[in-house]
Amino acid sequence: MKIPRLFPELPLLWRELTELSARRRTYVVRSVGAMIILSLVLLLLEMSVAAELTRASAEQLQLALIGIGGRLFPQIVLLLFIAVDLIMPALTCGAITIEKERNTLGTLFVTRLNPWNIVLEKLGSRLIPMLTLLLLTFPILAFVYSLGGVSTEDLFSAVWLLLWECLLFASIGLLCSAWYSTTVAAFVAAYVLSGFVVFLTLLMGVPLPIPSHQWINRRVAMMPEESGFLQDLLDNLNVGPLATVVLETVPVMLVAAFFLFLTRMLLFRRAFVGHSSLMLRVFRRLDFFFQRLNDRTGGVMIVADRESFPEDDPVAWREREKKSLGRARYLFRVLLLIEFPVMYACVTFMFSGEAQSGIGILWLLYLIWGVTILMVAVKASTLISTERTRETLDALLSTAITNRELLNQKILGMRRLIMVMATPLFSIHLTLVLMYGNFASIISLAGMMEVGLLLLYFSAALFASWNLCHLVAWLCLLLGSRAKSQAKSVLLAVMVVGGWAVLSVTVLNTVDDERQVWRRRDSQNVDYLDVQLERTARRLFRIDGAVDAAQQFLSVASYERYRQFQTGSSYGQGNQLLLEILALALMCGWHWGMSRVARWFTLRRSAHLLDRAESENRSDGALYATRKWAGEAS
Amino acid sequence: MNDQQDAGAEPAEADEVSAGGSPAFGDSRGTAETAVRLRNLWVSYGKFDAVKGISLDIPKGEVFGFIGPNGAGKSSTFRVLATLQRKYRGTALVCGLDVLRQPGRVRDVMGFVPDFFGVYEDLTSLEYLHFFAAAYRVPTKQRKAVIDDVLTLTDMAHKAGSPVDSLSRGMKQRLAMARVLLHDPQVLLLDEPSSGLDPRARIEMRELLNALKEMGKTILISSHILSELGQLCTRIGIVELGQLVAEGSLNEIYRRLQVMRLIHIRVDNPCGELEQRVRGIPGVAALETQVDRWAISLHEDQTSLGDLHAGLVEAGARLTMFQPEAMDMETAFMKLTEGRTT
Known part of the structure; x- marks a missing residue:
């Protein structure tokens, strides 16, 4: 009797994680990343403690640190949001472009993996390293929790929002990875698109409360709840604070799902696009524009390229x-x-x-x-x-x-x-x-x-x-x-x-x-x-x-x-x-x-x-066999 | 990590390897007649030894074929000689110049064509050659004449103005040959020059290499196309798992291995009786009947080709074709190597 498999077989995810675990770089990056985050957290802790002690009068000194966790926790979570925003696009931008650069995407297509398998397993392979990095900071969060002033709701909403921040930025990175043919182009585009999303939500007031934005508004800046369709709906539903956080992330879920859907659509269509330099395309557009401009101005040439050959350099x-x-x-x-x-x-x-x-x-x-x-x-x-x-x-x-x-x-x-x-x-x-x-x-x-x-x-x-x-x-x-x-x-x-x-x-x-x-x-x-x-x-x-x-x-x-x-x-x-x-x-x-x-x-x-031996010091300078090659050849 | 002092670090293995065919080595300096000298060469990448104590001498003007399966250590050896490998043990001399201590001078007397041909998409063939002429320090006044000459020699003059990116693979390979000839090197290191070329391009490349051979260049060439090497090389070295398993002229290797020569014959009067008589000729090891011919395997050390021909006529065969196979390097290769790769 065939026993049904409890979890689906995920060959691509397995391969990616095996490759990841085989690289020494993985452990170095993880250790360095954790050290940086922990150093910053300790710095924050030290600054907060110092600020509280300075503020407190002599008789209040012993009570000054009570509940400091409540003031420290939002700052630390904000730091984690920044880490996710900076790291996640870089992690995901190469997920599909690497397959394109190695010419292995075609072999994936001829297997029984369907496009959604490929997209989701690639997503998983990039999410897991990020989540393990975040997991490393959890002891610190637990320590801060123990300092008092942090509610269980804060803790759970932080975890929930961090997870969706990861998913949102991962889906952006994957989309860029599906569109571009090289990792460098996808890398630049992932940061530009991520920056654009942040810019839209933070500065332009577009009603897409990305998780970090929600955290900043509610927990860091303590801003009052804005009125709007979503807020009115939540007020009418009269749900608890945790459910509110979950419901507030629905737009983010939809956006992340939309980006993943686009990735799936582009996976085939952009699988075999030729490598063309982004810079080259920009210059071609510019060329076209300036040539049209030049036609109108009567063909004025300010800078002409010289055709030349190199001399000594x-x-x-x-x-x-x-x-x-x-x-x-x-x-x-x-x-x-x-x-x-x-x-x-x-x-x-x-x-x-x-x-x-x-x-x-x-x-x-x-x-x-x-x-x-x-x-x-x-x-x-x-x-x-x-x-x-x-x-x-x-x-x-x-x-x-x-x-x-x-x-x-x-x-x-x-x-x-x-x-x-x-x-x-x-x-x-x-x-x-x-x-x-x-x-x-x-x-x-x-x-x-x-x-x-x-x-x-x-x-x-x-x-x-x-x-x-x-x-x-x-x-x-x-x-x-x-x-x-x-x-x-x-x-x-x-x-x-x-x-x-x-x-x-x-x-x-x-x-x-x-x-x-x-x-x-x-x-x-x-x-x-x-x-x-x-x-x-x-x-x-x-x-x-x-x-x-x-x-x-x-x-x-x-x-x-x-x-x-x-x-x-x-x-x-x-x-x-x-x-x-x-x-x-x-x-x-x-x-x-x-x-x-x-x-x-x-x-x-x-x-x-x-990785090449340097030329020895030579009194005769750079040598060239000065005998005439042509004469000898003939 | 050099290196020269460590040259004898693995004496046991080294001796074993050099027994593959190199003469006994005493003097580690190259002589005037020696273009390339390797002594107990070891190249390691981490814990992995890619080359394990290769020793060989290549006299000037010789065309030396380097044969071996993928991962045998051919390219690593080439990289050492091309001054592109900083860390190795043993001695490597090109025209008597130490590769590690005098890399600048070695680059003056050596031209290297790697096993891939990366292109500068943004240059034309002419610009590409001017670029490398400047890099090789060809005097400015001589550059045009030198470039014209190498373009003519490589039959690329008509493509001088074409972008490198638009050239066919064969033409790119010829352009690479033109590049390494710019500074008139005495030694050419060609790593798989015919790899991936179509038959026409391969023949053209062979003709070019023959021309260079006639010009007296010392050529060290690696290839997987064994028959081609057989036609071109004066000596060959067979490498496997970083060790030189055989080295010498083709005839020496055949003799050592007792490799049989294959001769194709066609007769007007094929019959069972004649076949029996032919099998009875001394030196004939086997006879295989094919669609339109017989293929005879001959121990050439016992019977020469002339004797076989005479024997066939004596046996009553009316020959319409007598075609000894130029080389049977595949047999030699298969016999010497065990197909082990790293």
Whole structure:
């Protein structure tokens, strides 16, 4: 008698999990991830305890920590939501594209697995690692629960909402994986789509309460329940709090199911799409647009591509002349595409006259700065892995070109891209100079001093951006060179640079302190040197340290002008401006030094990165058998 | 991890392996006549030994065929010689230059065609060759002439302006050959150059290799197409599980293995009696009757082809075809290897 199987056989899930368990990387990533999450939780705990003890009076000290779990728990769960949002798209984006890249998707189709089997088993194979990572934090949640102040409903709703956050972002990643042919494209698209969903719900107020949004509203921000169709319905049903949480996630369930349905639909239709570069398609569209524009303007050619052959720097030549992100014509179009909106925004901010325009332009600065860093990171990290995956690296490495030359030329080939991406930054800094400057009084000594300070800011800001791009480029080249695939190199580089950027933001948790310093600065009770030292020490670890120092310098310079206007005193009074100049110089020097160290270290490790013995030092320089080949051949 | 000091780390195995056919090795430096010298070469990836003590000498101007099943260690050996393998033990010399200590000079005298042909999609054939001419440090003034020459030699001149991506596989392989000829190397390392080519492209490749052989280049070639190697190579080495199981000229290997030569004959008067007489000729090991011919297996060490021919005529056979098979390398290969792969 045949005994019916209790659970269905899941061969694909089994294979995926077996592969996962066989990789050493799985355990490393899980351990590192758990350590990071636990460190952050401990940091939160320490900060909360310190805050409570500071707030409590001497007689209340023993009671101060009672119920602290209730205040800590929402923050920790929020941290887990952030972890899910950051990790889940990266985990799922390669689920189907890897099969496409290995040409194994077709073999799956000819088995008895139906499309839903494939989609759901792939989903399961990516959900399980994420859930096990979350499971690692449960002892911490239990500890926080034991501190008191956390209800059972909070605990269960946190678990429920985290599960659906995982499912929502996993379905987005799977959808992108089904659509795109490469993991790199799916990776970028998964984050863009995830960001779009978050943007829609958080900023645009679209009635799709994603689980993290619900948690923030109800448990972190303690916002009152918004009225709306869903809320009215829940009020009418008069259900308990747990059931309310479950019912509130129904829209998310529907959206996740819709994304999974789309994935199933696309699984066959997009299974064998040819590999075409996303960048190439964007450029083709741009080409079409600009050619039509050019027809209307009478065929004006501003930048023409030169047909040339390499001289002594073949690798840099190819990166510069033959790559989409190297050719002058394409880069000029990218420049126009980015520069026009930036210029428009800058002019709008400059002439709006509103107090918020300064903050707006700073947001724009950081947005463009982020895009620039991302583009440089992705490009630099794939410089060697692209050669490796396209199997062109061995041919290149068997030539006379040295390892150091190869890496140097790769970065040199990126210089145009960095210049193009630095141009909008140039415009924004120029706008800031024009906004903060008072050029009417330029003929006076004070006016000239002000112009000098603004010029100093402008040069330092551009120098800082240039150095930062080079620092990121060398760092990502170092990180991405050993990777066997582009996807791995991009993932690693984005994780490191993104992680650094996120940590930089978390270092900003002392914003309140800063504000207090600004509030109290007129009281002359603050030792500005101490504040500056503390701030500079923090900036040393920040990816945007030099950029931030430049902005700080500009603020202080404009404040000094305001004070000069108010009190009639001249520049140079006090040492605050001098300290800011010194801090700016230090940060610029620090980032310059870091970029040089990154370059030195990368070149020093070039033999390891390329896995090829470095050429010996030769007094005769690069050799070429100068006898005429043709003569001998004939 | 070098390396030279560790060269004798596995002496027992090394001795056993080199007994496969290499002459006794004393001097580890290459002589002027030796293009490639390997001594007790070990290549390991983690705990796995891909190459286990291969030793061989390849004189200048020789075409050496490297035969072995997949995973036998051929490509690892090629990577060592092409200066692409940093970690290995033993000695590897190309034209007397140490691969580990003088990789730059080795790259000047060596050209390497890997077993795959990755393309730079964004370049034309001409740009591709200019790119590599610059990478090989061909003086700028000579580049055009050198590139024209290699394009002519490889019969690719008419495709100079075509994007590399649009070329057929055979043409891409010829372009790869043109690439490694740019700096006029003395030694060519060709890893599966005919792999995946159609018959026409394969014949064209063979002709090109013959031309290079006539030019005096030392060629180290690996291939799975055994008959092709038989026609081209002056010596062959058979590798299995990282060890050189046989090395020498084809005749030496046949003699050592007592491999039989296969001769196809067609007679006007086939009959049972004649068949019996032919079977009785000394050296004839077997006779197989096929649709339109007889296939005779001959111990060539006992009876030469001329003697067989005379014997057949003497037995009364009216021959309309007498066709000795050029090589029976498949037999040799099957006899020497056991089909074990890693």
